[in-house]
Amino acid sequence: MGNSIKLEHPPQRIVSLVPSQTELLFGLGLGDRIVGVTKFCIHPKEQVKQKTKIGGTKNFKFDVIDQLQPDLIIGNKEENYKEGIEQLQQKYKVWMSDIHTLDDALQMLQQVGQLTGTDARAAELEESIKSGFEHLKPLQPSIKTAYFIWRKPYMAVGSHNIIDYMLERCGFENVFSNLSRYPEITAKQLQLANPQLILLSSEPYPFKEKHIQEFQGICPQASIKVVDGEMFSWYGSRLLHAPAYLQQVIEQVKQEQKV
CATH class of the missing domain: 3.40.50.1980 (Nitrogenase molybdenum iron protein domain)
Structure with missing residues (x-):
């Protein structure tokens, strides 16, 4: 999408705009640093209940996000909407993913690990996911x-x-x-x-x-x-x-x- 962000310190107040990436942040052990999620972020069930809801994936409540004062917002090109993301980018550091394949997803995992200082845990997850898919036996013939x-x-x-x-x-x-x-x-x-x-x-x-x-x-x-x-x-x-x-x-x- 042509934008870059620079973080001076590991983010302490993260807003996630995408359900599957919200679950990943919890999986990386960042639960205490997540301050806002969407109403569609349903996993992990008990933990997301305690987080502030910032609207849907395609209709953000900007006033709620402003109250949360995030130092990092994580979104996705397909699941979020351009106008909303551009509005957030004027005030906040917004990191976006664009996922079409498993390789894209694994690259996203690595980058979120780097952004949040959880590289080691991200590498563990990546290896486990890769291993799982290597053992997947497709239907033949298709x-x-x-x-x-x-x-x-x-x-x-x-x-x-x-x-x-x-x-x-x-x-x-x-x-x-x-x-x-x-x-x-x-x-x-x-x-x-x-x-x-x-x-x-x-x-x-x-x-x-x-x-x-x-x-x-x-x-x-x-x-x-x-x-x-x-x-x-x-x-x-x-x-x-x-x-x-x-x-x-x-x-x-x-x-x-x-x-």
């Missing part, structure tokens, strides 16, 4: 897959985002990877794409088992599953748990393909 994040209108995962990367890593070939990041998809488009597997994410739209029938009506031949969206899209310390979960999904799909 299977044509559609991953949905929203309903009314249907929105799927397209290209250039962490979910698309995770799908490919699992051997789930994204049928909409030739489209924009999160395209609106009609029932007709879905039929024409003819996926063998449809994954319905638990977030941001809370897909449930009851929605499976709806998609089965559009694609009777497809196998349809509700999956934990955090495991496909959170790029902080949740990546420690993602490989085991993704492997479980891969194994379930593999069994169904054999039947």
Whole structure:
């Protein structure tokens, strides 16, 4: 994004504007230095309850942030909004991430470690995450897959985002990877794409088992599953748990393909 920040001292009052990065800050042992989080920052559950809420990821409460007087704000290009970030940059040191792949996420982890003086803990987390993904065995051969994040209108995962990367890593070939990041998809488009597997994410739209029938009506031949969206899209310390979960999904799909 073309901006640089310089910190004279390790930050003591941090505001996090992104749920997965909030969880990472706690994972780095910085809980006592976090003063503000968004209303969508839900992990770790008990600790975030005690932090001041500064609004949502795309609508900041600037007056609340001013009261907190942060010496570092951490955000993300996709999850936050440009106007809000630019307004904050006029007063505060704002560090931004931009994540499309696992390598991007690991680089973010290293840099947050450097920024906050928690390099050693960040290096430990990085090694554990790398090891987990090295042991992930993708589905072979790959299977044509559609991953949905929203309903009314249907929105799927397209290209250039962490979910698309995770799908490919699992051997789930994204049928909409030739489209924009999160395209609106009609029932007709879905039929024409003819996926063998449809994954319905638990977030941001809370897909449930009851929605499976709806998609089965559009694609009777497809196998349809509700999956934990955090495991496909959170790029902080949740990546420690993602490989085991993704492997479980891969194994379930593999069994169904054999039947």
